Amino acid sequence: MSKDKRPPDWSALVGMQPSVGLMPTSLREAATRIRTDSHATLFRSGDPVCHVYLVIDGEARLIRLARHGGEVILQRSRGGFIAEASLDSKAYHCDAVTPEPSTLLLFPVVAFRTALEDDRAFCKAWQSQLAKEVRKLRAQCERLSLHSAADRITHYIESEGDDGVVTLRQSRKSWAAELGLTHEALYRALRRMQDDGTLSIEGTRFTRKA
Amino acid sequence: MSKDKRPPDWSALVGMQPSVGLMPTSLREAATRIRTDSHATLFRSGDPVCHVYLVIDGEARLIRLARHGGEVILQRSRGGFIAEASLDSKAYHCDAVTPEPSTLLLFPVVAFRTALEDDRAFCKAWQSQLAKEVRKLRAQCERLSLHSAADRITHYIESEGDDGVVTLRQSRKSWAAELGLTHEALYRALRRMQDDGTLSIEGTRFTRKA
DNA sequence: CGTACTTTTGAATCGCATCAAATCTGGTGG
DNA sequence: CCACCAGATTTGATGCGATTCAAAAGTACG
Numbered sequence: 001m002s003k004d005k006r007p008p009d010w011s012a013l014v015g016m017q018p019s020v021g022l023m024p025t026s027l028r029e030a031a032t033r034i035r036t037d038s039h040a041t042l043f044r045s046g047d048p049v050c051h052v053y054l055v056i057d058g059e060a061r062l063i064r065l066a067r068h069g070g071e072v073i074l075q076r077s078r079g080g081f082i083a084e085a086s087l088d089s090k091a092y093h094c095d096a097v098t099p100e101p102s103t104l105l106l107f108p109v110v111a112f113r114t115a116l117e118d119d120r121a122f123c124k125a126w127q128s129q130l131a132k133e134v135r136k137l138r139a140q141c142e143r144l145s146l147h148s149a150a151d152r153i154t155h156y157i158e159s160e161g162d163d164g165v166v167t168l169r170q171s172r173k174s175w176a177a178e179l180g181l182t183h184e185a186l187y188r189a190l191r192r193m194q195d196d197g198t199l200s201i202e203g204t205r206f207t208r209k210a
Numbered sequence: 211m212s213k214d215k216r217p218p219d220w221s222a223l224v225g226m227q228p229s230v231g232l233m234p235t236s237l238r239e240a241a242t243r244i245r246t247d248s249h250a251t252l253f254r255s256g257d258p259v260c261h262v263y264l265v266i267d268g269e270a271r272l273i274r275l276a277r278h279g280g281e282v283i284l285q286r287s288r289g290g291f292i293a294e295a296s297l298d299s300k301a302y303h304c305d306a307v308t309p310e311p312s313t314l315l316l317f318p319v320v321a322f323r324t325a326l327e328d329d330r331a332f333c334k335a336w337q338s339q340l341a342k343e344v345r346k347l348r349a350q351c352e353r354l355s356l357h358s359a360a361d362r363i364t365h366y367i368e369s370e371g372d373d374g375v376v377t378l379r380q381s382r383k384s385w386a387a388e389l390g391l392t393h394e395a396l397y398r399a400l401r402r403m404q405d406d407g408t409l410s411i412e413g414t415r416f417t418r419k420a
Numbered sequence: 421c422g423t424a425c426t427t428t429t430g431a432a433t434c435g436c437a438t439c440a441a442a443t444c445t446g447g448t449g450g
Numbered sequence: 451c452c453a454c455c456a457g458a459t460t461t462g463a464t465g466c467g468a469t470t471c472a473a474a475a476g477t478a479c480g
Contacts, residue, residue, distance in 0.1 A: 072355050074348045085344035130340035134295035137347035138284045144354035145282050145390035180355035185468055
């Protein structure tokens with residue numbers, strides 16, 4: 001985990017995260033940029049909340065370890081904020097890791113809270129951001145309460161993809177975890193759906209048919 | 211669904227929903243109170259967003275109908291807001307119903323947005339509200355990605371309950387839906403856990419042991 | 421070229437969904 | 451008060467699909 005003094009390319013970030021565009025300059029200037037290794041830990045459950053993280057490159061995950069050793073992904077972010085919901089908490093309630101070498105911006109929570117208080121437009125954008133996250137999580141709950149693997153895959157494509165097509169930005173194995181399935185179950189369901197003709201796969205591009 | 215002109219008991223509402231305490235008077239005065247019948251529909255997917263709802267008495271649910279006729283509960287609220295995340299949307303993305311006769315406050319979205327812009331403290335409280343909802347939904351996703359019925363029950367008690375004890379405020383049948391299980395599976399799992407001695411049940415009070 | 425990881429297939433098992441039906445419950449109207 | 455009804459609760463039997471354990475083949479990377 002190394003620091004990096006060059007200023008980030010803000011205009012590129014706005015594209016992937018609208019609320020960044022409305023972030024006041026003072027907050028931007030308070031940010032530090034870091035690069036992490038594969039499997040690096042950003043924070044652990046119980047640590048005091050001191051930063052809000054923006055993933056510029058690579059990926060960050062919030063995870064919690066299940067009783068039987070399994071690892072549950074609570075949030076996965078590529079090109080967006082992570083741990084936003086901890087902004088008004090004292091301590092983190094889960095662990096955060098970067099599964100691959102990544103670049104992140106760290107915003108001190110104090111500066112972040114001040115910016116939200118002082119800047120009307122940023123505050124509003126942040127609210128949309130949270131509301132969007134709520135809707136996304138509701139969709140995920142809905143998906144997880146479907147009983148069959150095929151239904152979850154279809155639901156994912158319909159809600160995350162665009163007009164029946166989705167390009168996967170992660171390994172199928174971690175997709176399986178996101179869908180609440182074992183990787184074997186996912187592979188087999190994909191195979192069945194291809195044989196059915198209800199799905200076509202080209203590389204990381206999944207297209208739903210019929 | 212009938213209107214009701216008496217002003218609600220605001221002080222009681224604050225207890226169950228902190229952000230109500232910081233709501234400006236102008237917004238309170240813009241609210242209307244309604245009473246609904248059992249199985250009443252508040253709005254349907256695609257309807258334009260015109261109110262934010264606060265459940266005073268009874269229960270409201272956001273639901274979506276699954277392909278095979280099943281009904282998935284996206285949000286369940288007793289004594290809190292519902293459809294908060296639609297505040298910045300044009301149209302609702304699911305249906306809302308009151309499964310039992312209930313009393314709700316309806317806040318016009320326009321007045322609500324104005325209040326958020328004008329009132330600093332209310333805006334801040336609303337943000338905590340959304341952040342809290344995000345954390346709650348993350349917990350639910352985590353729960354739904356557990357594979358066994360017993361694990362989901364345990365997780366529910368640990369995260370929603372207090373020190374290993376939870377008092378259920380709904381039928382077991384709808385609890386089953388919230389846990390992503392059929393009601394039969396829930397009944398049987400509860401039975402097994404009682405026989406194990408890992409759970410004790412007295413009426414609607416569930417206590418986790420060991 | 422070896423190592424770590426993902427992807428893929430196989431076989432056995434277990435738990436949940438499903439269908440069916442009986443009992444219990446609270447509330448309604450006669 | 452009782453008959454009745456709708457819904458929740460409970461138990462049973464069956465089948466399917468996902469998990470689990472195991473292992474092979476493919477792939478990226480140093």
